[in-house]
Amino acid sequence: MMLPLAACSFGGNDGSGESAAENGTSNADADSNSTQHDWGDSGCDSSKSVRVIIVRGTGENADDGLLNPVAAGIAGAFPNAVQITSLDYPATFDLNSVNDGVTALVAMLGGGAQQCPTQKTVLLGFSQGAAVVGDALSAPKYRLNTAGTSDRIPSKAADNMLAAVLYGDPRFNGKADYNAGGFDATKNGMLSPRDLKALAAYAKTGRIVDYCAANDIVCQEGGVEDGHRSYFSDGTREQGIDFAVERIRAAGL
Template sequence: MAELLLLRRKPRAVVFAALRRALIGAVICGAIVATAAGCASKPDPESTRADLSEVTEAPMAPEEIDEYDATLHPDPMVDAVDCTPYLVVTSRGTGEGASGQLLSPVVRMIAESRPDEVQTVDLDYPADAEVKIGATRGARILIDTLNVQADACPEQRFILLGYSQGALIVGDAIASPEVRLIGASVGELAPDAAERVLAVVLYGDPRFRGAESYDVGDFDPSVNGVLPRPAGSLDAFADRLRDYCVSGDIVCQSGFDLDESGHVAYYSNGMQQDGAAFVITRLGPPESAEDDAAPSKGRTPVGGAEPDESD
C-alpha cells in the first residue's frame, strides 16, 4: 500500500508519522480489503444526512425523553466489564451492522498493539433513522459505561471511537449538557471518568466545527457539519481528540453540491490507520515491556550495590 499523505493541517511529530507508516504496512488485509471492496454494508450518505437533520425538528415525546433521564432513573443502565488496562468503546454509523463497521479495523490495530490489554464494547444503540431517541439512548449508555468503569477499575483508561451518528453521540456525551443536541438529560461524565479518556477519534461527524484545532482532513474550514456544535464545546478534550472530515462529505461538510461518496471515503482513504496511529501514540508502554524493565525480586539492579545477605 502506498504511503498515505499526511492530512492534518498542522505538522505532526516525527514519531507519529513513522508509526503511521508502520501501521499502514501492517494492516490486516481481510478487514480493510473486504470493506473497501464493498463486502461490508456501508451507510447511505444522503439518507444519513436527512435522518440527522430531523434532530432539530419536532421534539421527542415526554415518555421517550424520560426513559433515559438520569434524574428520573439514576441507576446505571450497564454493568461493569473486566478491568483491562484499556477499554475501547465504538459508536457505529447509521445503518452499520454488528460486523464490517468503519471502526472495526481501527479497533483491531489498537488491540494488536497491546495484546491482551484491550477490551472493546460496541455501544448498544440502534444506529437507525430514529436518531433522536436512538442517539439519546447511546449517549446515556456511553456515559453510564465510563462512569461505572471508572468506579470499578481505577487504572483503566478509555478510548472512544465514533462514526457519523456515532460521532454525534460520542461528541455530545463528552460535552456539557447545555451544548448537546441529544441527551441533555442523560447525565454527565464524572470528573474521574473524563480524566480517564485517553483518546477520542471521530469520522464524518455531523457536529463538525471547521475551525477547531483537532480537525483533520482536506475539508473547507469555513464549512461546518449539518448539526455544528458551538465553537470550543470540546476544548477540554482538544489534545486527546481527532475529528476527521473530507471535503466531499455531506455530513461533516453541509453544502448540497458535494459528492455523496465523501461520507464513506473513510473506509478506504487511510484515515482508519491514521486514527489508530494517533490512539497508539497516546497509550503507555505495553505491560510486558514494563514487566521486563522492572528489576526481578532478589536480584541486583544494573548499577546497584550487591544485596546485604547478613540479615
Template sequence: MLSGRTHGARFSRGLRSVTLLGALAATAALLAGCAAEPDPTVARDALREVTAEPAAPDALEEYDAEAHPEPIVEPLECSPYLVITARGTGEPKKKQLLGPVARAISAARPGEVERLELDYPADTEINAGATLGARTLIDTLNLQAESCPDQRTILLGYSQGALVIGDALAASDARLVGVNVGAVSEAAAESVLAVVLYGNPRFVGADPSGYGSYSPDTNGILPRPPGSFAGYEGRLRDYCVSDDFICQATLSMEEAGHVAYYDNGMQSDGAAYVITRLGPITERAEPEPEPTEESPSPSPSAGAEVG
C-alpha cells in the same frame, strides 16, 4: 497534533510520518478487507430530523438520569485499556468502519485491551436511539472510572456514533441529544486517553481538533457550539474530508465523501494516533515452573543447615 486549519498536502505528510512507526507494522493487514458501506443519504435525512422534528420530552423520560439515577449498564473487566466503538447510521454489526481501527489498537497491546461496541440502535430514529446511546456511554464511562480507576478509555465514533460520543462528552447545553442523561464525571473524563471521530455531523471547521482535507470555514450539518471539546483538546481527532456533506454541509449531492474513510487511509491514521498515545507495554513476570520429576525442586543452598 495538527490544527483545524491544517489539511490537504499537510495531512498526507502527517499520515506518512505516523504510519511509518515500527509499532504499526501489522496495522495495514488488520485494516484490509471490504466493509459494507452505509447509505449517506439516509444518514443525512435522519440527522436533519433531530432538529426538524425533536422528540417530545416524555418520549425520552426513561433515559433521564435524575429520574432514573441507577446505571443502565454493568461494569466491565478492569483491563488496562477499554476501546468503545459507536457505529454509524445503518451500519451492520459486522465489517464496520471502526472495527479494523479497534482491532489494530488491540493488536498493539495483546491481552491489555477490552473492546466494547456501544449498545444503541444506530437507526434513523436518532432522537430516541442516540439519546439511549449517550446515556449508555456516560454510564459506562462513569462506572468504569469508579470500578477500574487505572483503566484508560479510547472512544471511536462514525457518523451518528460521532454525534453520540460528542454529545455525551459535551456539556448538556451544547447537546442535541441526551440533554438529561447525566454528565461524564471528572474521573471518567480524565480516564479518556483518546477520541477519534469520522464524518461527524456536529463537526466545527474552526476547532483545532479537526483533521483532514476539509474547509475550516465550513461546518457539519448540525454543528456544535465552538469550543465544546476544549476539555479534550490534545486527545481528540475529528476526521473530515472536503466532499463529505455530513461534516461539510454543502449543496453538493455527492455522497462518496461520507464513506471515503473506508479506503482513504484515515482508518490507519486514526489507529496510529491512538497507538502512539498508549503507555509502555506492560512487562509481565514469567511464572516459576512447577517442580517435576525431570526438574526437581531446588536443593537447599550450599552451606545451609538441614534439620
C-alpha cells in the same frame, strides 16, 4: 449508507463559542453525588488496561463497520491488554437514536470509572456515532438534544479518556482546532455545529481528533455521499490507529 439524522436538529447554538458558559473541564465534573450514582453494569473488564468503545454509524452492524478495524489495530499494538466493546444503541434514523446513544455511553463511562477505576478508555465514533461520542463528552447544554439526559460523565471518567477518534461527524465545526482531513474549514456538518467550548478540555490536552473528508455530505454541508464513504480507503483509519496508540503509550501503558 451510514448517514445520521439528516436535517433533524434539536436546537443548540451556532458553534461560535461566544457563550460565557463554562468549558468542558468544569462541565466534566459531575454533581457532588456522582461517586454514588448508580450507573448500572458497565461491562468493563478490570484485567484489561484499556477499553476501546466503538460507536457505530447509522445502519452499521456492530461487528463489521468502519471502526472495527481501527479498534483491532489499536488492540494489536497492546496484546492482551485491550477490551473492545461496541456500544449497544439503536444507530437508526429515529429522532431519539442519538440521545439514546449518549445516555448509554455516559452510563458506560460513568460505570466504568466506578467499577474499573484504573482502566483507560478510547472512544471511536463514525457518522451518527461521532455525534454520540462528542455529545457524551460534552456538558448537557452543548448536546444536540438539550432536553435529553442531564447526566454527564464524572471527572474520573473524563480523566480516564485517553483518545476520542471521530469520522464524518454531523456536528463537525470547521473552526475546531482538533480537526483533520481534507475538509473545507468554512463548512460545518449537516446538524448544528458543536460549540467550540464543548470539547475544549480534551482538545487542549490533545486527546481528540475529528476526521472530515472533502465533500463528505455529513460533515461538509453541500457534499456528496461518496465523500462519507471515503474513510474506508483514504488512510484515515490508519491515522486514527496511530493517534490512539500514541496517546495510550504516552500514558505509560
